[in-house]
Amino acid sequence: MLSAHERRILDAFVDAMIPPAEDGLGPSGLECDVPARFERYLESMPPAQRKLVPLSLWALEFYPIALGPLPRLFSSLGRRERARALFRLEHHTFYPLRQGYMALKLFSFLLWAEHPAVAPAFGYGEHCR
Amino acid sequence: MSAPPGIQLGASRDEDHEAQVCVIGSGAAGGVIAKELSERGISVVVLEEGSWFDKDDYGKWPPSETFRRIYRDAGTTMAMGGPRSPAIALPLGRAVGGSTVVNGGVSYRTPPDVLDVWEKAGVPYPRDVITRAFERVEDVIQVRPTREEVMGGSARAFRRGADKLGLSTHPMKRNTPTCQGCCRCIFGCPEDHKKAIHLSYLPRALAKGARVLAECHAEELLFEGERATGVVARSSSGALVTVRARSVVLALGAIQTPIFLGRHGLGGRSGALGKNLAIHPSARVLAEFDEPIDGHKGAFQGLFCDAFEDMGLKLNGIFLPPGLMGAQLPYVGARARQALTRYRHMGAFGVMVSDESVGRVVDAPWGPHIHYSLHPRDKELLVQGVVQAARIWFAAGARRVFPAFRGLAVVEREKDLAKIDPRRVAATDLELGAFHPMGTCRLSPDPRAGVVRPDFRHNEVEALHVVDASWFPTSLRVNPQVTIMAFATLAAEEIARSLG
Numbered sequence: 001m002l003s004a005h006e007r008r009i010l011d012a013f014v015d016a017m018i019p020p021a022e023d024g025l026g027p028s029g030l031e032c033d034v035p036a037r038f039e040r041y042l043e044s045m046p047p048a049q050r051k052l053v054p055l056s057l058w059a060l061e062f063y064p065i066a067l068g069p070l071p072r073l074f075s076s077l078g079r080r081e082r083a084r085a086l087f088r089l090e091h092h093t094f095y096p097l098r099q100g101y102m103a104l105k106l107f108s109f110l111l112w113a114e115h116p117a118v119a120p121a122f123g124y125g126e127h128c129r
Numbered sequence: 130m131s132a133p134p135g136i137q138l139g140a141s142r143d144e145d146h147e148a149q150v151c152v153i154g155s156g157a158a159g160g161v162i163a164k165e166l167s168e169r170g171i172s173v174v175v176l177e178e179g180s181w182f183d184k185d186d187y188g189k190w191p192p193s194e195t196f197r198r199i200y201r202d203a204g205t206t207m208a209m210g211g212p213r214s215p216a217i218a219l220p221l222g223r224a225v226g227g228s229t230v231v232n233g234g235v236s237y238r239t240p241p242d243v244l245d246v247w248e249k250a251g252v253p254y255p256r257d258v259i260t261r262a263f264e265r266v267e268d269v270i271q272v273r274p275t276r277e278e279v280m281g282g283s284a285r286a287f288r289r290g291a292d293k294l295g296l297s298t299h300p301m302k303r304n305t306p307t308c309q310g311c312c313r314c315i316f317g318c319p320e321d322h323k324k325a326i327h328l329s330y331l332p333r334a335l336a337k338g339a340r341v342l343a344e345c346h347a348e349e350l351l352f353e354g355e356r357a358t359g360v361v362a363r364s365s366s367g368a369l370v371t372v373r374a375r376s377v378v379l380a381l382g383a384i385q386t387p388i389f390l391g392r393h394g395l396g397g398r399s400g401a402l403g404k405n406l407a408i409h410p411s412a413r414v415l416a417e418f419d420e421p422i423d424g425h426k427g428a429f430q431g432l433f434c435d436a437f438e439d440m441g442l443k444l445n446g447i448f449l450p451p452g453l454m455g456a457q458l459p460y461v462g463a464r465a466r467q468a469l470t471r472y473r474h475m476g477a478f479g480v481m482v483s484d485e486s487v488g489r490v491v492d493a494p495w496g497p498h499i500h501y502s503l504h505p506r507d508k509e510l511l512v513q514g515v516v517q518a519a520r521i522w523f524a525a526g527a528r529r530v531f532p533a534f535r536g537l538a539v540v541e542r543e544k545d546l547a548k549i550d551p552r553r554v555a556a557t558d559l560e561l562g563a564f565h566p567m568g569t570c571r572l573s574p575d576p577r578a579g580v581v582r583p584d585f586r587h588n589e590v591e592a593l594h595v596v597d598a599s600w601f602p603t604s605l606r607v608n609p610q611v612t613i614m615a616f617a618t619l620a621a622e623e624i625a626r627s628l629g
Contacts, residue, residue: 016461016462017461017462017465018462018465018466019462019463019466021463021466021467023463023466023467023470024470025466025469025470037193041193041197041203044197044203045202045203045205046202046203046205046495046496047495048495048496049202049205049207079462083461083462083463086461086462087460087461087462090459090460090461090538091459091535091536091538092535093535095212095215095557098535099215099216102456102560105456106453106456107193108456109451109452109453109454109455109456109465110192110193110196110452110453110456111193111452112452112455113450113451113452113455113469114191114192114193114450114451114452119191119451122425122451122469122472123425123473124312124425124450124451124472125311125312125313125319125425125450127310127311127426128309128310128311128313128319128320
């Protein structure tokens with residue numbers, strides 16, 4: 001579904017967006033296999049929406065070269081710089097760029113928070129079982 | 130997953146069926162038509178593109194699996210405007226029961242002033258007839274106000290703030306009489322407490338002999354001269370399913386119905402096909418409290434505030450599952466995780482506008498394209514609504530509020546809300562969703578102005594009826610399921626009469 005390079009960008013995105021942390025919420029996005037599950041989810045999307053994901057990933061990859069924080073590809077940045085780049089996107093005025101970023105963020109958090117190693121930390125729906 | 134008797138999943142070989150009426154779509158409109166006609170002794174076949182699911186399915190699925198299986202386009206349907214208008218998420222159900230399987234269960238009658246407008250637009254029914262239809266629907270789907278014990282911590286906190294400001298709130302009326310407050314309505318009620326169409330209307334239709342052919346995508350209308358005589362559908366396994374009928378009823382929803390008609394060259398004469406789209410654009414306002422409020426322990430939509438209805442604004446309670454909450458919070462990386470550790474401290478409320486924006490649905494090469502540019506009036510109203518909801522959150526004691534604007538992601542002090550000028554916020558600064566498409570086959574007594582006649586018959590074809598929200602002449606201002614169901618009840622009378 002994604003090329004090897006696109007998958008590397010997605011890995012870099014998920015690693016920066018949901019890094020390992022000792023906060024009681026469980027493993028990181030990569031440890032929860034979010035990129036692979038994201039790829040599987042893509043198979044369910046209609047072609048038009050599906051094509052927007054690689055586009056968003058490539059925009060993300062070249063974005064730091066044009067707009068910082070360092071003039072390098074996103075996937076080659078360290079985690080800290082990637083997180084800084086993503087935070088800028090959170091409020092970017094160029095709407096298509098921000099929208100693509102928001103879509104990647106949405107699916108990353110959706111797939112991470114429902115992972116069996118993470119979901120119990122939130123207790124969502126537990127009280128009904 | 131095993132469907133009840135009368136519901137057939139994905140025909141494996143070519144089949145021919147005969148019925149007096151063939152209904153396309155099994156949601157809020159199609160399910161009602163099936164039940165009302167079956168109870169009159171009229172034979173009905175319902176074609177449904179989605180599959181049958183029950184609580185044993187979606188009760189165990191994680192959210193992404195539900196989006197993938199029960200939502201059209203895996204939940205990624207979007208309304209897109211021009212470069213100055215935001216993309217608006219428009220999730221739609223795709224299952225036996227339609228969007229009623231995955232909505233919040235909110236059940237309100239058409240507001241009287243909207244009925245006044247519709248009367249002038251050609252809706253012919255006297256008010257007492259419409260009222261009886263509402264009562265009939267509310268009885269079948271068991272509409273009740275949300276009980277206090279399942280109101281949820283987020284709604285209670287919001288109500289506390291509204292009370293302090295002297296703003297009126299009310300428990301939301303919903304079709305979930307025995308709700309236990311799992312907050313999972315949008316993923317299908319895991320305990321069948323929500324009386325969605327597949328648990329209320331369809332069982333009654335099946336008991337009277339109606340048949341539902343699920344996983345069958347309607348492809349072609351059959352005609353004899355100017356008269357619709359059936360439908361050809363393709364099942365998920367590729368088999369052709371032909372249903373011959375004396376009357377065909379379109380209940381595919383306001384996005385798919387105009388596409389289906391357009392592919393048959395029907396409805397274009399009026400110039401209204403696919404146009405006049407309203408969606409009720411909505412924003413979300415999150416809040417964080419010092420103390421846990423446990424918003425996730427309660428109804429997904431338990432409360433609403435009607436204090437701003439004269440402006441065209443409604444504040445509706447919602448709550449978000451953790452993944453969607455994480456995506457909404459304006460943080461990245463470890464900070465985002467840190468914010469999510471406060472999930473039990475979070476509140477959420479929605480702001481819904483009865484839109485003046487007018488969109489359209491176009492049959493593009495890649496499928497239905499939903500074009501919707503946010504009108505400046507609606508944009509300003511949404512911003513005003515977000516500010517009002519934020520004020521209420523602060524009055525409730527929120528530590529900080531997240532208004533979901535670009536450039537103003539977090540507000541720590543109420544006085545900072547005064548700096549927000551709705552005219553200076555760009556439409557693309559807003560993160561919006563919408564859930565109520567309507568109006569794309571507008572009803573009108575004038576065939577030059579509408580696609581559907583006042584008796585729900587199509588203007589150009591005999592024995593073809595349109596009964597979903599696409600016939601609505603205007604935006605509605607409330608969640609549409611009861612309106613759709615009540616008028617489908619009246620449409621069923623018209624259809625029965627036309628069959629003699």
